[in-house]
Amino acid sequence: MDQTSHPPITPCVALLLALVYGCTIALQTHMYVSMSLILFFLAWLKRRFLLIIFKRLVMLNTLIVFIALTLYWQHQEHLAGLMLLRSNLMLLCILLLFHGCNEFTIAIAMQRLALPHKITTLFFFTSKSIFLIRHELVLFKNTLRIRGFTPKTDLLSYKTLAGFIGTLVIKALERSVALQKAMLLRGFQGEIYTLSRRQSLSSNDAIATLLTLISLFWHQGYLL
Amino acid sequence: MSCSLTMKNISAARNGVTLYNGITLNLSHKEKIAIIGPNGCGKTTLLEMIAGLSLPQSGLLELFHRPMRSLDDFKTVRTMIGYLFQDSDNQFLAPIVEDDVAFSLLAQGISKEEAALKTAMMLQDLGIAHLAKKVVYHLSGGEKKLVALAGVLIAEPKLMLLDEPTNGLDNAMQQKLVAILRKIDKSIIIVSHHREFLESIVDKIYTMTQEGLHGTFNASNPQKSYIWRTYDGHETTL
Numbered sequence: 166m167d168q169t170s171h172p173p174i175t176p177c178v179a180l181l182l183a184l185v186y187g188c189t190i191a192l193q194t195h196m197y198v199s200m201s202l203i204l205f206f207l208a209w210l211k212r213r214f215l216l217i218i219f220k221r222l223v224m225l226n227t228l229i230v231f232i233a234l235t236l237y238w239q240h241q242e243h244l245a246g247l248m249l250l251r252s253n254l255m256l257l258c259i260l261l262l263f264h265g266c267n268e269f270t271i272a273i274a275m276q277r278l279a280l281p282h283k284i285t286t287l288f289f290f291t292s293k294s295i296f297l298i299r300h301e302l303v304l305f306k307n308t309l310r311i312r313g314f315t316p317k318t319d320l321l322s323y324k325t326l327a328g329f330i331g332t333l334v335i336k337a338l339e340r341s342v343a344l345q346k347a348m349l350l351r352g353f354q355g356e357i358y359t360l361s362r363r364q365s366l367s368s369n370d371a372i373a374t375l376l377t378l379i380s381l382f383w384h385q386g387y388l389l
Numbered sequence: 390m391s392c393s394l395t396m397k398n399i400s401a402a403r404n405g406v407t408l409y410n411g412i413t414l415n416l417s418h419k420e421k422i423a424i425i426g427p428n429g430c431g432k433t434t435l436l437e438m439i440a441g442l443s444l445p446q447s448g449l450l451e452l453f454h455r456p457m458r459s460l461d462d463f464k465t466v467r468t469m470i471g472y473l474f475q476d477s478d479n480q481f482l483a484p485i486v487e488d489d490v491a492f493s494l495l496a497q498g499i500s501k502e503e504a505a506l507k508t509a510m511m512l513q514d515l516g517i518a519h520l521a522k523k524v525v526y527h528l529s530g531g532e533k534k535l536v537a538l539a540g541v542l543i544a545e546p547k548l549m550l551l552d553e554p555t556n557g558l559d560n561a562m563q564q565k566l567v568a569i570l571r572k573i574d575k576s577i578i579i580v581s582h583h584r585e586f587l588e589s590i591v592d593k594i595y596t597m598t599q600e601g602l603h604g605t606f607n608a609s610n611p612q613k614s615y616i617w618r619t620y621d622g623h624e625t626t627l
């Protein structure tokens with residue numbers, strides 16, 4: 166993956182839009198069709214990745230649907246629908262805005278928005294650790310495959326799995342120790358840096374901002 | 390002669406097992422030495438003690454004439470020490486190559502423009518300019534090593550600790566590394582299993598055993614012996 170191509174929406178703007186959209190949607194008691202206006206624009210910008218983004222949305226929905234169903238069975242139909250719609254609008258907005266941005270880009274954007282360094286570095290190193298742990302997971306799966314392991318319901322399978330989880334914990338711990346060492350040795354001052362220049366605002370940013378505001382305040386097409 | 394590093398009777402243990410007793414080592418200003426020894430004998434542990442990542446069990450450690458008694462003492466010498474990890478993955482603090490290489494410079498408060506220029510030059514020198522915008526986790530093992538090395542070299546530390554710098558490098562790259570390390574006018578300690586590589590760079594090779602370090606002068610480096618004979622504070626190249 167190359168960093169040279171800029172994301173269609175400037176990360177700083179994307180962060181602000183996600184915040185404004187998410188917070189406002191979360192407080193709504195009625196839903197309107199017009200609220201999805203911004204999503205159509207973002208979907209058009211990310212049209213090449215829509216399939217992946219929708220797959221993610223479906224995965225994230227498993228828990229949401231479960232909660233909505235629980236509410237539905239408790240005869241809180243309106244609340245169930247509201248929750249389902251609200252969380253999906255918010256999730257889709259965030260997925261569309263940040264698809265293709267790595268954690269570093271987002272962390273730098275947070276820093277440029279003058280968020281405290283503690284928060285941005287915490288965000289960055291946490292997501293980096295998650296990335297590394299996921300990497301270990303892939304490696305382990307490959308090792309199992311190469312060494313001819315087929316999971317069964319026998320003791321060996323459970324032992325292997327338990328061993329893997331233990332290894333993962335130890336590796337995560339080792340990684341964090343190594344990270345601390347690297348920070349010490351390389352003069353980490355509680356801040357992260359980039360050489361890339363601040364991305365200038367584009368027409369996409371302006372359109373997205375305008376559409377977000379329209380989506381939030383122009384209520385058309387009552388849903389529930 | 391002024392010393393970058395003095396170690397007297399250093400002993401170290403891991404998990405209660407003593408690795409060695411009584412390591413004694415003097416590293417003069419701008420001297421280049423190598424440490425070799427079997428796997429698990431404690432070479433990395435020794436470098437970590439010099440870099441102030443852990444403390445020896447006993448003994449005296451002095452860096453740039455300052456005694457290092459607690460990990461806090463290392464704060465004053467931190468920017469003077471460069472360390473290349475045995476596993477380069479552990480070294481990276483930023484995910485993009487150029488950002489990671491520039492990290493130490495930016496952390497020292499050097500302007501972005503200057504840092505960018507120096508980074509570009511460093512990447513050029515190592516022949517990895519085409520990697521500048523790449524994500525570090527997607528590089529090959531050897532490429533990672535070179536990027537990590539660039540991040541160490543760019544800070545121009547007075548004392549460089551290199552833990553297996555040739556791991557994963559091809560022959561051409563090893564030759565290049567030899568040329569670079571030879572040109573550098575700093576104190577360097579290299580840990581490696583690669584004798585031929587070491588012999589073309591260092592002044593002295595130490596073998597690590599449980600009893601301590603045994604040093605032998607490296608006679609197989611004609612250029613080096615020439616520099617020795619004419620050594621008068623300025624380096625003369627042939």
Ligand SMILES: Nc1ncnc2c1ncn2[C@@H]1O[C@H](COP(=O)(O)OP(=O)(O)OP(=O)(O)O)[C@@H](O)[C@H]1O
Pocket residue numbers: 403404408426427428429430431432433434435475
């Ligand atoms: N974090 C740790 N916890 C416990 N024991 C450790 C740890 N790190 C290293 N050791 C042990 O300390 C000993 C010395 O390790 P060290 O990494 O210094 O060896 P080394 O000489 O660098 O070996 P190699 O040539 O393989 O890199 C080894 O026996 C190792 O098992």
Ligand SMILES: [Mg+2]
Pocket residue numbers: 432433434475552
């Ligand atoms: Mg080692």
